Amino acid sequence: MIRGEQYALFPAAESYLILIRHGESMWNEKNLFTGCVDVPLTSKGVEEAIEAGKRIRHLPIDVVYISALIRSQMTAMLALTEHHCKKVPIIVHDETEQAKVWSQIYSEGTEMQSVPVIKAWQLNERMYGELQGFNKLETAERCGQEQVYKWRRSYDARPPNGESLEMCLRRAVTYFKEQIEPQLSSGKNVMVVAHANSLRSILMYLDKLTAEEVIHLELSTGVPMLYIYRENQFIRRGSPLASMENGVYAYTENLATYKQNLLDEVLDEVSL
Numbered sequence: 105m106i107r108g109e110q111y112a113l114f115p116a117a118e119s120y121l122i123l124i125r126h127g128e129s130m131w132n133e134k135n136l137f138t139g140c141v142d143v144p145l146t147s148k149g150v151e152e153a154i155e156a157g158k159r160i161r162h163l164p165i166d167v168v169y170i171s172a173l174i175r176s177q178m179t180a181m182l183a184l185t186e187h188h189c190k191k192v193p194i195i196v197h198d199e200t201e202q203a204k205v206w207s208q209i210y211s212e213g214t215e216m217q218s219v220p221v222i223k224a225w226q227l228n229e230r231m232y233g234e235l236q237g238f239n240k241l242e243t244a245e246r247c248g249q250e251q252v253y254k255w256r257r258s259y260d261a262r263p264p265n266g267e268s269l270e271m272c273l274r275r276a277v278t279y280f281k282e283q284i285e286p287q288l289s290s291g292k293n294v295m296v297v298a299h300a301n302s303l304r305s306i307l308m309y310l311d312k313l314t315a316e317e318v319i320h321l322e323l324s325t326g327v328p329m330l331y332i333y334r335e336n337q338f339i340r341r342g343s344p345l346a347s348m349e350n351g352v353y354a355y356t357e358n359l360a361t362y363k364q365n366l367l368d369e370v371l372d373e374v375s376l
């Protein structure tokens with residue numbers, strides 16, 4: 105029995121929250137401020153998305169949230185091609201009444217074999233204003249390293265006509281609390297694929313980080329982070345099967361056991 109199927113048999117005392125920053129984008133590769141400019145993944149980013157899918161393939165997923173930007177959407181759909189349940193991820197279109205009617209699935213059986221993927225602009229990357237499109241290194245040479253570091257990592261500094269992390273947090277965490285947390289408390293397992301700063305703002309909420317602590321929080325592209333949601337609490341479980349690369353989010357002390365359990369399941373599956 106795979107962990108996910110075992111889990112489905114018992115009432116939900118807890119549910120899983122998987123967070124993934126999208127894989128490397130074409131502007132990440134060029135080191136350009138991206139924000140809400142809608143650029144695709146590089147081939148490396150595609151590989152990262154598939155690798156992320158391999159790491160979470162045994163974790164139960166009932167609903168997926170993506171931003172309105174293609175790099176988040178590509179990452180989610182590619183990761184789900186690796187999921188053991190082989191359910192079909194289907195992007196929900198309810199932006200208009202017509203979109204809702206035209207995208208309806210009429211076969212109940214087929215619908216049972218799908219995972220709803222919900223698009224939310226509130227999960228978009230923080231809008232970088234007049235920095236969007238400029239090279240980060242060149243901007244640091246032009247405006248000063250200290251200033252650019254503040255714009256990139258502090259809680260309340262706003263890039264010119266852009267969003268501060270605080271402003272991004274207001275929309276992303278509000279959405280998380282109002283739309284995603286109720287899913288978790290009803291026992292649904294959720295995967296969120298978003299962006300460096302929209303996820304940093306959500307992690308501030310989950311881990312109760314201060315404005316000082318969040319400055320040091322860096323997220324790697326395409327590396328899943330896992331939380332267990334239990335009695336309205338979020339327990340961080342690190343990154344399943346991730347290599348111990350720098351900057352990847354915290355690990356739990358029992359990751360070795362967790363990793364071994366997952367590997368055992370994979371070996372069991374292979375030996376079936």
Ligand SMILES: O=C(O)[C@@H](CO)OP(=O)(O)O
Nearest residue numbers: 136137138139229256300
């Ligand atoms: O340019 C961006 O949108 C972000 C994420 O790539 O950059 P930074 O990590 O510097 O906030």
